[in-house]
Structures are given as structure tokens and as C-alpha cells.
Amino acid sequence: MTPLDPQAFEVLLANCADEPIRFPGAIQPHGLLVTLTEPDLRIQQISTNVHALFGLSAESLLGQPLSALTGEEAAVAVQQASEYPTLTEAPPLALTLHGGDYEGLLHREQGVLVLELESKPDASALESTMSKVRNLSRMLQRLQAATTLPALYEICVREIQALTGYDRVLIYRFEEEGHGQVIAEASSPSMELFSGMFFPASDIPEQARELYRTHWLRIIPNADYQPVALLPLLRPDTGAALDLSGAALRSVSPIHCQYMKNMGVLSSMSISLMDGDRLWGLISCGHRQPLHVSHELRMACQTIGQVLSLQISALQTLEISRQREAKMDALVVLNNAMVNGPDAVFDGLVQTPETLMQLTGASGVAILEDKALHCYGLCPSPLAIRALHQWFRDSGKSVFSSHNLSGVYAPAGEYKDVASGLLAMTLPKPVDNAVMWFRSEVKESIQWSGDPSKPLNLEPSASGLRLSPRTSFEIWKVEMEGISTPWSHGDLFAANDLRRSALENDLSRQVLREQAAVRARDELVAVVSHDLRNPMTIISMLCGMMQKAFSSDGPHTSRRITSAIDTMQQASNRMSVLLDDLLDTSKIEAGRYTITPQSLDVSQIFEEAFSLLTPLALDKAVELTFHAEPDLKIHADPERLFQVLSNLIGNAIKFTPAQGKIGVVAMSNGADIVFSVRDSGKGIAPEQLPHIFDRYWTAKEGNALGTGLGLYISQGIIKAHGGLLLAESTLGEGSEFRFTVPKMA
Known part of the structure; x- marks a missing residue:
């Protein structure tokens, strides 16, 4: 035919x-x-x-x-x-x-x-x-x-x-x-x-x-x-x-x-x-x-x-349960080894290769961590292992198994005698990592009922050729190559459970490292803040003394010195503000920002704000008004609340043009008092509005001296009070910032 x-x-x-x-x-x-x-x-x-x-x-x-x-x-x-x-x-x-x-x-x-x-x-x-x-x-x-x-x-x-x-x-x-x-x-x-x-x-x-x-x-x-x-x-x-x-x-x-x-x-x-x-x-x-x-x-x-x-x-x-139970002692040993590993979790596994191989009945095991590769028992060459790992990683699987590796990864045919079977697991880390168990080839004859490579026959029909059922059921022996003993349910369970333990240990190490880094950063910020405050105070005092010694109405040289002194004074003041902001930011991020709330009269807070901030508004010919409902009392930290109001009103003054208006209002709303700071400034662009409470966000225009931490810190202060700080803005019409503070019970 x-x-x-x-x-x-x-x-x-x-x-x-x-x-x-x-x-x-x-x-x-x-x-x-x-x-x-x-x-x-x-x-x-x-x-x-x-x-x-x-x-x-x-x-x-x-x-x-x-x-x-x-x-x-x-x-x-x-x-x-x-x-x-x-x-x-x-x-x-x-x-x-x-x-x-x-x-x-x-x-x-x-x-x-x-x-x-x-x-x-x-x-x-x-x-x-x-x-x-x-x-x-x-x-x-x-x-x-x-x-x-x-x-x-x-x-x-x-x-x-x-x-x-x-x-x-x-x-x-x-x-x-x-x-x-x-x-x-x-x-x-x-x-x-x-x-x-x-x-x-x-x-x-x-x-x-x-x-x-x-x-x-x-x-x-x-x-x-x-x-x-x-x-x-x-x-x-x-x-x-x-x-x-x-x-x-x-x-x-x-x-x-x-x-x-x-x-x-x-x-x-x-x-x-x-x-x-x-x-x-x-x-x-x-x-x-x-x-x-x-x-x-x-x-x-x-x-x-x-x-x-x-x-x-x-x-x-029941059999799967038995298989899993049989793995538990080895898994406990390996988990303890990972916990006690000096640097990375796989370091502990390197110390227990025999237990690792016994866990899955493997003839060899490779432990890969970044540039380090450790091999025990019968394994392919290091180059072959890294190429195999690359292929396994690209598959996107966290755990992979095959008892006919060359059937799915052709290069494995070169080393099928030592690695016809592969069981591998990896962790989601930025560096190359894997535990790869290998099983050697097991040659055996399998009896087929008929030739498995030719199970279909063709026969003539009225419309041409058609498939017909096979006619031979004689025993057909096939020598199997590139095959290892299959991985059992218990083996797969062991690989998945070891991966889970490794992942938990690795995450725990990451958390500890990050906590240590946060503590080191906080300590550094505190030390820098403390060590810089004294010299900054001295610089500020010296600037004040020098300003008295030189008159801005004096000769040209005297005026230049006075201007330089003013610049030094402004830089010193800005540095002090920045140090305070960095300390507050560090506490907020570490979850250690504390407040000392007490009973406060809102009208009294507004009087203090009016006396301190109105001169800034008048300098820009901006109308600043305060209005509070009668007898409003709140439970808040006075210093921190004034810090929020100063920041919001200060920003409003900064970005409101001459002849503009700023209104500060406080009103009751259920168990809270709602504070509002509304201005008639240029507003905030819609694409920028979602990011204004991010760290280090600053308006791109008209804010050369901004640190980008004021609104971030203000939001942290309000959250510490159990409230919420929100903003609305229309470009060209102005902005409104609202926050809530609990009423005095």
C-alpha cells in the first residue's frame, strides 16, 4: 500500500x-x-x-x-x-x-x-x-x-x-x-x-x-x-x-x-x-x-x-496520607536546617544533603542559589544543571516533575543515565534558586498488546482509505529508555511542603532584614537630627548677631554681606524644618507616631491660627477668614493639630494669587468635627491629585522651598487621631482640604 x-x-x-x-x-x-x-x-x-x-x-x-x-x-x-x-x-x-x-x-x-x-x-x-x-x-x-x-x-x-x-x-x-x-x-x-x-x-x-x-x-x-x-x-x-x-x-x-x-x-x-x-x-x-x-x-x-x-x-x-506521613520526620529536619541556615534558607539544606535526597528517594540533588551551585550524588554537569534550571524557570512552574525528562526537554537525553527523572522547586526571588532532585534511568521491558508505535491501520473503502481497528494483539515488548522510577504523590507533597517551609523562612528573613533596616534608618535620622540641631542653632544665632553688626543701608560691601547672612539664615531655618519633617516621617513609617490628645476649644485654636497666619496672607493681599460653629470642642493633640492647620493654610497662601480668598471652617458632623481649608488658587491638575499625599510630592511651580513631606506628615497626624484627610480641586478654580477629628466626649 x-x-x-x-x-x-x-x-x-x-x-x-x-x-x-x-x-x-x-x-x-x-x-x-x-x-x-x-x-x-x-x-x-x-x-x-x-x-x-x-x-x-x-x-x-x-x-x-x-x-x-x-x-x-x-x-x-x-x-x-x-x-x-x-x-x-x-x-x-x-x-x-x-x-x-x-x-x-x-x-x-x-x-x-x-x-x-x-x-x-x-x-x-x-x-x-x-x-x-x-x-x-x-x-x-x-x-x-x-x-x-x-x-x-x-x-x-x-x-x-x-x-x-x-x-x-x-x-x-x-x-x-x-x-x-x-x-x-x-x-x-x-x-x-x-x-x-x-x-x-x-x-x-x-x-x-x-x-x-x-x-x-x-x-x-x-x-x-x-x-x-x-x-x-x-x-x-x-x-x-x-x-x-x-x-x-x-x-x-x-x-x-x-x-x-x-x-x-x-x-x-x-x-x-x-x-x-x-x-x-x-x-x-x-x-x-x-x-x-x-x-x-x-x-x-x-x-x-x-x-x-x-x-x-x-x-x-489513605495511601497518599501514608506517603505524606512517611515524609514528615525528614521535613522537620530540613525545616530546622533552613531556620538555622547562616545567610539564606538554602544554606541550611546544603548542610543536610543526605536527608534531602532521602526525602524523595533521589539518586542526586543540586542546590542552586545565585552564583553558588552545590551537587550531591549522581547529577548532570554544572553547565547542564544551569541550562536545565533556565528551562524549568522559563516554564513558570514553581514545582515541576517528570520521570521522562528527555521526553519534555530534549537536551536531557545527553545525561539520561544520571537524570531521567527530575523533581524541582524554586522560590520567587530575584536571584537564580532551585532545589533539583534527580533519578537515574531505569531500563525495563514493557509488554504491550500489539505494537504501540503502530496502533492504527488503514483499509480501503468506497470513499478511499479509512482508519480501521488494529488486528494484532500479540505481546510486543518495548525496551524503555530515558525513564526513571515515577515520582509518587508523597514525593510531590514533600517538594511542595519543603518549598512552603522555605518560602516562609525566606519571607521571615526578609521581614527581619527590613525591620533591622528600618531601625537603622530611624537611629540614623535621630542621630543626624540631634547632631545637626546644635550646629544649626549656633549658625542661626551667629546669623542674628551678624545681621545686627551690618546694616542693609550701609555701603555696597555691607549690603552684600547682609544679603549673604539672610541667605544663610533662610537655609538654616529650612534645614531645621527638614530635620523635623524627616523625624516625623520616620516615626509615621515605623508605626511609632504618637499624639497626646486633650480637650480643645476650636474657637481658641482658630484665634491662635488667625494671629500667626494672617500676616502671611496680608503680605500677599490674600483674604483669610475663620469660622467655627459655636461651642465646638475636640479631642486632639494641640501642637500636632496646629501643625496640620499651619501646613494646609500655608500651602493655600502660597498657591493663592493676590486678591484671592481662603476660608477655614469647622463644623459638627455626627461624632466628628470636620475642618475645611478652601482657597481660590490655581488648583491641582487631575493627574497630580491622587499623588499629593505621597512622600516627597511637591507642586512643580511656585514651591522651590517645599520638602514634599508636609502633606504626607499631615495625613499621618490626622490618621493618628483616627480621622481622614482628603482633597478636592478644580484646575483654575481652587482646592479644598478636609479632615476630621473626634468630638470631645
Whole structure:
């Protein structure tokens, strides 16, 4: 056969993936399916085998009430069952139709009621079935008593084989890579054994897995069947194909039927095994001859599958808990080592390499911290480790694991003998850092059922080539390379927990360093302030004395000296203000800013402010007014409150042009007194307004002597009083600053 080019092969794969297995438009012939409108239960669609089963014309039944098919008594039973809040709560439907006994199965699908009818077993078979079902509770008790997963699997396959009579019952577990492995099997002596074998992922396409995930059970009594079409093929109400996902009679893919025949079975049943919402595996049953398992037995098997799923999840959780518990002693040792590390947290790990390797069962470990790299055991070269770290870091993952490193990072193929497995963790720090555990290559032969590299076949069809199921299930041994022992849940837990401890320790060290830096800064500011105040005071005093000795009305030289003295005086005064501001800022940032509140009369505060600040306003021909509601008393620190008022009024005077107005108002508002300083100045630009309380923010114009700390400190003072300082401004019209202070109780 001419080789198929890759693009054409991908098209075939896509066609296979798009096969409408949920909408086949047909059912298997061992029953009858009918869709019904509600609440009147009129027949919308019906399978065309109604004539073979009941001698009725499918066309004549369309649009008719259900009773035209089943008779009035059976139609009433269906009506009553359909009225249950959920159909799973409805009792089993035992219907007598046209002289035969049938089981009725109900489910809803996108606005229609779907009724499926299957023949009930004869009396002897029914008695055998009921006898087996009566023993179900004993079977479930045996399942629940299992203490290990292998014992659980063994009980399950043997009980389901005894319950159903299938030649082969096996448990198939999905691996992370997509393929599956048979982990338990109960088979008749004539059957080929598959226990322990791996099956390619392509044996169960993704859309089939999704059906298994959402529906617990599927049965094919005879793979050599001819599908029975629905009439009409499309739903009359929507014009779309009927979704048969929830139908027990759903016709399956012909590719799957051929796959069954190639395996030597004609009947199959699959029961999903779930781990939460994840499809964990399947219970797969097969029989050489056609075999129809009754609805009662199927429900018993489904119950076993559901209990097994819960037990698997419970025992897996218990095993994970055991694995985690086994890591705790080593994690405590490593955490103590990190706590006691001299400089960085990883310094402590460098002192305990053996414990670090034992933690995850690694054959080597590398500890990277900036320029330092420490390697223990079997590790790649330092250059290879740094390149691997770069790749791992760029992936954006804080914890990474792989037992086939060269499969995801090709350069690792060069050192797969020492590092086929990688478990790594890193901290969010500006310097390169990581702990990287390595596991050596473990060469082993894996038995596949057929060649895993060629799971799909091509066959000619009327439209050209099409994919067909594989025909060979012979044992195919594959020598695995570049593979290490997989990392367990306990190993991943250990890496994540060690990272958590390292992160907490690293953050704790950062906090201590920052606290020490803040203390050192505060001490420096205090020392500088104290040491500079005396010389600044002396300079100020000397300037005053020199000003008396020289007259600004004297000769030219005398005037120049006087001007220089004025400049020195202004600089000295500004330096004193800056030192005070720096001290206040340091206290605010350290959370140590304290106030001494007392009872204050607002009108008295305004009188003092008026006497001190009005002259500044008059110098600029700015009108300054004060107004307070009568008898306002507040609980505040007088010195600090006056500092805020002086800063706000001083700023208003500075940025208000001549003939402008500034109004200072105090009024009661609930438990607070609201102070307002409003000016008619040039205002603050909208893009600058959100930043005016930031440290070192200053207006760019008209504020050459500003330190940028006044408003920041004012806000800190008001917050220390339990209030809030806010500002509003309109460019070209002026600004208003408001703050609140508690009333005197």
C-alpha cells in the first residue's frame, strides 16, 4: 500500500475523532426506542424494528399517543414514572406489551422523554438473576472490607464474572500519558490473558472516554449486529440528530465492533471507574459468544463499579496520607536546617544533603542559589544543571516533575543515565534558586498488546482509505529508555511542603532584614537630627548677631554681606524644618507616631491660627477668614493639630494669587468635627491629585522651598487621631482640604 503522507493521515485521525458516536441515528436491535413529547406523551421518533417486534408500522405511530404502541395500562405506568422528581427515583418499569414482558428504561434528553424497551428474561433466567442480585449486599461488603488496592481489584473482577458469566472481566487503568494497563483480570481458561499488559491510548479515542466519564455503563450484546435506524432520522422539533449518549440501546461505532471481533469477542460490557470527576479506568467485560445481560444485573454491576470507585478513591487517599506521613520526620529536619541556615534558607539544606535526597528517594540533588551551585550524588554537569534550571524557570512552574525528562526537554537525553527523572522547586526571588532532585534511568521491558508505535491501520473503502481497528494483539515488548522510577504523590507533597517551609523562612528573613533596616534608618535620622540641631542653632544665632553688626543701608560691601547672612539664615531655618519633617516621617513609617490628645476649644485654636497666619496672607493681599460653629470642642493633640492647620493654610497662601480668598471652617458632623481649608488658587491638575499625599510630592511651580513631606506628615497626624484627610480641586478654580477629628466626649 502506498504510504500515506502526514497531512492526509491527520485528516483521517480528525475524521475518526469527529465520528458522531453520540448521534448515530440508530440503536442496537435487542430492544426498541421511542421518544415522547411531554406532558401528552406523543410519539416523536421510533426505531424501525417496531414492525419486527410488534407488527406495527413505524410511520403510522408517529404523532400518536404512547398508548397506540403500548396499550393504555403501560402508558399510564410510563406517565406515572415520568412524574418523579428525578427518573432515577422511579421504580423499575415492568411492562406487558403484545403478549411479552419488557423492562422499560426512561431518561430525558434535551426536552424529550426517551423510553427504551428490552425483553425481560424468562422465568428460570429471572430467578437466577434475582438470586444473584440478592447477594449483592454481601458482594459489596467484601469490596468494602478490602484493605489494599490489589485485593480490591481481585474481588471486583471475580464477583462481576460470577454475576454476569462473561468469559473475561478485567480492570483497565488509565495512565497519565493516555495509554492504559490491565491491572486485574478474571478469565475463562480458553481466553488469552491480558493482565499486566499496556494498551495504546488510540484504542479508546478521547470522545469515547468522555462518554465513559459521563455515563457509567455501556453494553453490546452482539457486535455482529445490524443497526436499527430511527424514524424520522432527525428530531421533528429541532431538526437535529437525537443525542443517544444516555441510551442503553445506543448503536456504537462500527470500528469498535470490528475491534471486538479482532479481539475474539462478540459481546462486551464496560463500567466506568471514577476518581471524583476524572475517568480513572474501566471494568471491561468480554464474551466469545453473544450475551445479553439483563437490566437488573447491569445495575448490580454498575453499583459494584460505583462502590469500587469510592473504595479506590478512599484507599488512594489513605495511601497518599501514608506517603505524606512517611515524609514528615525528614521535613522537620530540613525545616530546622533552613531556620538555622547562616545567610539564606538554602544554606541550611546544603548542610543536610543526605536527608534531602532521602526525602524523595533521589539518586542526586543540586542546590542552586545565585552564583553558588552545590551537587550531591549522581547529577548532570554544572553547565547542564544551569541550562536545565533556565528551562524549568522559563516554564513558570514553581514545582515541576517528570520521570521522562528527555521526553519534555530534549537536551536531557545527553545525561539520561544520571537524570531521567527530575523533581524541582524554586522560590520567587530575584536571584537564580532551585532545589533539583534527580533519578537515574531505569531500563525495563514493557509488554504491550500489539505494537504501540503502530496502533492504527488503514483499509480501503468506497470513499478511499479509512482508519480501521488494529488486528494484532500479540505481546510486543518495548525496551524503555530515558525513564526513571515515577515520582509518587508523597514525593510531590514533600517538594511542595519543603518549598512552603522555605518560602516562609525566606519571607521571615526578609521581614527581619527590613525591620533591622528600618531601625537603622530611624537611629540614623535621630542621630543626624540631634547632631545637626546644635550646629544649626549656633549658625542661626551667629546669623542674628551678624545681621545686627551690618546694616542693609550701609555701603555696597555691607549690603552684600547682609544679603549673604539672610541667605544663610533662610537655609538654616529650612534645614531645621527638614530635620523635623524627616523625624516625623520616620516615626509615621515605623508605626511609632504618637499624639497626646486633650480637650480643645476650636474657637481658641482658630484665634491662635488667625494671629500667626494672617500676616502671611496680608503680605500677599490674600483674604483669610475663620469660622467655627459655636461651642465646638475636640479631642486632639494641640501642637500636632496646629501643625496640620499651619501646613494646609500655608500651602493655600502660597498657591493663592493676590486678591484671592481662603476660608477655614469647622463644623459638627455626627461624632466628628470636620475642618475645611478652601482657597481660590490655581488648583491641582487631575493627574497630580491622587499623588499629593505621597512622600516627597511637591507642586512643580511656585514651591522651590517645599520638602514634599508636609502633606504626607499631615495625613499621618490626622490618621493618628483616627480621622481622614482628603482633597478636592478644580484646575483654575481652587482646592479644598478636609479632615476630621473626634468630638470631645
